[in-house]
Amino acid sequence: MRYDVVVVGGGPSGATAAEDLARSGHNVALLDRAGRIKPCGGAVPPRLIADFHIPDAQIVAKINTARMISPTNRRVDIPIENGYVGMVDRENFDEFLRVRAVEAGATRLTGTFTRIEREDEGPVVIYRDKATKEETRVAAKLVIGADGARSNVARAEVPGGDKIPYVIAYHEIIEAPGKVGSYDPERCDVVYDGRISPDFYGWVFPHGKSASVGMGSMVKDVDLKKATADLRESSGLTDCTTIRREGAPIPLKPLDRWDNGKDVVLAGDAAGVVAPSSGEGIYYAMVGGRVAATAAAACLASGRVKDLQLARKLFMREHKNVFKILGAMQDAYYKSDERRERFVSLCHDVDVQRLTFEAYMNKSLVKARPLAHIKIGIKNIAHLTGLIPATRA
Template sequence: MSEKIYDVVVVGGGPAGATAANDLALAGHSVLLMERGGRIKPCGGAIPPRALDDFDIPQSLLVARARSARMIAPSGRAVDMPVGEIGYVGMVDREEFDEWLRERARMSGVERLTATFDKVERDEHAHPIVTFRRERGGPIEKVRARCIIGADGARSSVAKQCLPDAERVKCVFAYHEIIKSPQMGMIANDDAYDPDRCDVFYQGKLSPDFYAWVFPHGDTASIGVGSANKGFSLRGAVSEMRSELDLTRCETIRREGAPIPLKPLKRWDNGADVIVAGDAAGIVAPASGEGIYYAMVGGRYSAEAASQMLLTGEAKALKTARKRFMKDHGRVFWILGIMQYFWYSSDKRRERFVDMCDDKDVQHLTWQAYMNKKLVRKKPLAHVKIFLKDTAHLLGLRPASS
C-alpha cells in the first residue's frame, strides 16, 4: 500500500467528482481522483449558461446553443417554447466535457488514476483504505485517505458500502444513441430536426413514465429515452423514434445506457469520513432529468464540507453539503417530483401537460427558473394565473388542444 495518505480520494471523475477534486486541490488539499475510464454517461448534454459562470467553463466546450424547446404530445401536437432574450441552453458532449473537467483538476494539482474502485476497508489506524484495480483481473492495490468522496454515479458502490439504505434509491434507466446530425435535405421533413432546438417527446409509446428526446450537439445529436419500467424496450423506443423522424440513415457513433436517480439520498455522509456527490447522492432533477449543473453544485458543496472537516477535525461538517443543497434546490426538486408523478402518468395527462406548455406565462417562468436555478418570485400574479390554469387542466375544465 502507498505510504502516502491523501487528504481526499475522489471515486468517480464525472462532473461532480472532477469539480470536487478541482476545488479541493485549489484549497490546498492533496487529492487523488480515481476514474475507471472507458465509459460515457448517456446524457442529453444540456447545461444552463449559469453553469459556465459558476464553474468557469469556457464557451468553446459548447457544441451547440439551443434557442428553443419543442414539446411533443401523444397526439403529435408540438408546442415550441422559445428561450427568447434571456439566453440559450448550452449543449455539451459528455466525452469531451468530462475529460476537460478531469484534466483541469489535474492541472490544479489533482493526481489522476485510471482504476476501478473495489471497496473501503478499515484497520487499526485512523483513516480508511480505498482498494482498487488498475485493470480487470489485476492485483488489488490500496491507498489511504483522510476523507473519501463517492462520485461514482447512480447505485454508487461507495454509497452502498458506507451509507444506510443507499441501494434503495429509485432510478430511471436512460439509453441514447449519438448519431451524426442530418444535413439539409437528408430527411423528408426538415422541421423534424433543428440544430438550434431541443425536442422532448411526452408519449407513452416512447416512454410509459418519463420522456424521450432529440438534442442537438453540433455535428452530432443525442436521441434517447428514459424509463423505470424494466419490461420496456428503450432500444426499441429509440429505434421507433429514429424511424418516425427519418433519422435511420444517420450514422450511429455510439450507444450508451445507465441508471439515473431521481430523488436525493436522505444521507450523504457516514458521520465520519465518507461523503457522496452527484448521481451517487441522487441529485438529478425529477421530471427533467437534468443532472450536469446539479452534479457540479453537489460536488462543490461536498468538497467544501470535506475541506471544513479536514481543517477542523469535526465530522459533523460533512452534513452541511446536503443541508446547503436542499436549502438551495430542495423545493424545486419537490415540485418537479410532483409534476413527474402526476403529468407523466398517462397519455391523457401528457396531452394536457403539453397543452399547458403553450401558455406564455408558463414558458417565461419555466425558462427563468431553468436559467437561474431557483423559483422565480418576481411575478406573483403570473404564479396565480398558472396555478388556476393548472387546476383547470387537472380537473379537465380546459379541453386539451389537438
C-alpha cells in the same frame, strides 16, 4: 502517502470536487474508471457555464428553442429568451473536467473501485488498477463517493444508499445532418409519449456535428432500443450513422443522508441529485461535487465529522423547493398519455414558458411575477381536473 481526500468517480461531480479541493490546497486523488460515457442529453444552462467557468470551446451547440411533443403529436415550441441553452458532449466534457482537476493539482488514478477498508489512521480505498489489473490501495482521511446512481460507495457506506429510485436511460449518439425531417440543429425536442416512454420522456438533442437521441423509463420490460429507433424514425434520423450507444441508471430522488457519520460523503448521482421531471443532472452533479468538497474541507479543518452533513444541507437549502415542485409535476403529469397531453397543452401558456425557462436558466424559482404564479396555479388545477380540454391549444 495518505491523501486528504480520495474522490471515487470522475464524472462532472467527482471532477468538480477534486478540482475545488486541489485549488484550496488539499492533497487529492481522483479515481476514475476510464472509458465510461454516461447517456445524457448534454444540456447545460447559462448558470452552469458561468459558475464553473466552462469555455466556449466545450459548447458544441447553442439551442434557442425547446419543442414539447405530445402523444397526439401536438408540438409546442418554446423560445429561449435572453440567452441560450448550451450543449456538451459528455465524452469530451467529462475528460475536460478531469484534466482541469489534474491541472489544479489533483492526482489522477485510473481503475475500478472495489471497496473501502479502514486502518487506525483512516479509510483506505481499494481499486483494481486499469494498467496492471492488480488491486491497489490508496489511503485517505476522507472519501467522496461520486460513482454514479448505483454507487458502490453509497451502497457499502451510507445508510439507505442502496435504495435510491432510478430510471434506466438509453441513447444513441448519431452523426447529425442539417435540417432534415423534423430535426433542427438549434432546437431540443422533448417527446412526452407513452409509446416512447410510459413514465418518462424521449429526447432529440443536437450536439453540433452529432446528436443524442434517447429515452428513459422505470418500467423494466420497456424495449429501450426499439423506443429509440421509433424516436429516430419519427424525427427523420433513421439513416444517420450511429457513433455509439450508451445506457445507465439516472436517479430520481436525493438520498435522505449523504454521509456515513465518520469519513465518507456522497456527491452527484450517488447522492441522487438529478432533477425530477426533467432528468437534468449535469448542473446539479457539479453543484453536488462543490458542496461535497466544501463539507470535506470543513471537516478536515475542524476535525468534526458532523461537518460532512454540510454537503446535503447546502445543496437542499438552495434546490429543495425546485426539486419538490418538479417531483410533483412528474407525479401529476407522467402517469398516462391523457395527462401528458394536458401537460403539453399547458406549455402553450406564455407565463408557463417564461417562468419555466427563467427558473431553468438561473436555477431558482422566479419570484418577480407573483400574479403569473397564481395564474399558472389556477391553470394547472384546471388541466389536472379536466376543466380545460386536453386538445385545446
